Ligand SMILES: NC(=O)C1=CN([C@@H]2O[C@H](COP(=O)(O)OP(=O)(O)OC[C@H]3O[C@@H](n4cnc5c(N)ncnc54)[C@H](OP(=O)(O)O)[C@@H]3O)[C@@H](O)[C@H]2O)C=CC1
């Protein structure tokens with residue numbers, strides 16, 4: 001008999017979309033459904049997949065969704081022009097510029113050009129700043145993947161307060177923001193990266209281990225404490241197959257609650273994007 005406790009991100013994300021559906025219906029009756037626009041530069045197939053998943057989720061929930069697909073030789077100026085139009089579009093509550101961007105475009109400049117009240121990705125410095133300073137009373141959009149991770153843990157009934165959380169990875173879109181959210185939930189955090197000494201030792205002290213390194217099956221059995229909650233953020237394509245940052249088969253018996261890939265954090269990212277779009281619409285009004 002297997003004693004694996006799987007955290008079903010697919011199911012939890014579906015529950016969240018169902019909750020949002022009701023709210024969107026109310027907003028529709030008020031006079032306007034939420035709207036999101038996704039800007040896609042170039043034709044990276046992985047990006048196409050995510051953008052299609054966003055479209056599908058929006059449609060299911062009743063959110064208006066619009067796509068701006070442009071060639072990867074678009075100038076920075078032109079891209080900033082598109083964002084300016086979206087900032088001024090009253091039907092659009094949320095703007096998402098799919099990352100990464102081509103090298104000739106300054107990612108920070110593009111993100112900073114988005115109206116913070118439409119920044120449903122939560123990447124604008126106004127939003128990351130409010131996360132950093134723990135401001136919960138102001139309009140604040142938290143990044144979707146980190147927020148999805150917190151929701152997964154809490155909806156699984158796992159208490160975060162007082163726990164030792166170890167995060168593998170320090171990127172601006174996953175590692176750093178998830179650390180802030182976990183601090184806000186009263187966890188004690190350690191962030192590891194490529195220069196960390198004794199990463200395995202640190203990881204194996206974690207009650208909650210978040211793997212976001214972008215290396216297939218990086219987390220092995222020796223890096224996991226017995227019964228620890230393991231959250232696998234990794235999305236790696238290996239020989240056409242999707243593989244996480246955790247060696248799931250090797251770790252699943254030793255770990256406590258654990259997320260699969262696919263069907264773990266990924267669907268939660270999309271659900272949180274929808275959540276942020278509804279929140280943006282509530283703020284903007286009809
Ligand atoms: N499920 C989802 O919705 C999402 C999934 N992802 C996936 O999550 C993973 C991480 O994404 P992202 O944060 O953007 O990745 P980045 O490449 O931006 O960051 C990776 C981090 O991991 C660290 N790292 C890399 N190799 C090692 C190593 N050998 N030992 C220790 N640390 C290491 C890096 O350290 P250093 O800083 O020192 O270089 C860096 O901080 C990817 O697989 C990505 O595809 C990303 C976003 C959303």
Ligand SMILES: Nc1nc(=O)c2c([nH]1)NC[C@@H]1CN(c3ccc(C(=O)N[C@@H](CCC(=O)O)C(=O)O)cc3)C=[N+]21
Pocket residue numbers: 049050053096097098099100121144145235242261262263264265266267268269270
């Ligand atoms: N501005 C911006 N915001 C992002 O949020 C953003 C981005 N750029 N660039 C790329 C990353 C990656 N990302 C994912 C979203 C959903 C899944 C997801 O739902 N994955 C499914 C599987 C999908 C498949 O089969 O390929 C799963 O894990 O079950 C994965 C990855 C969002 N990102």
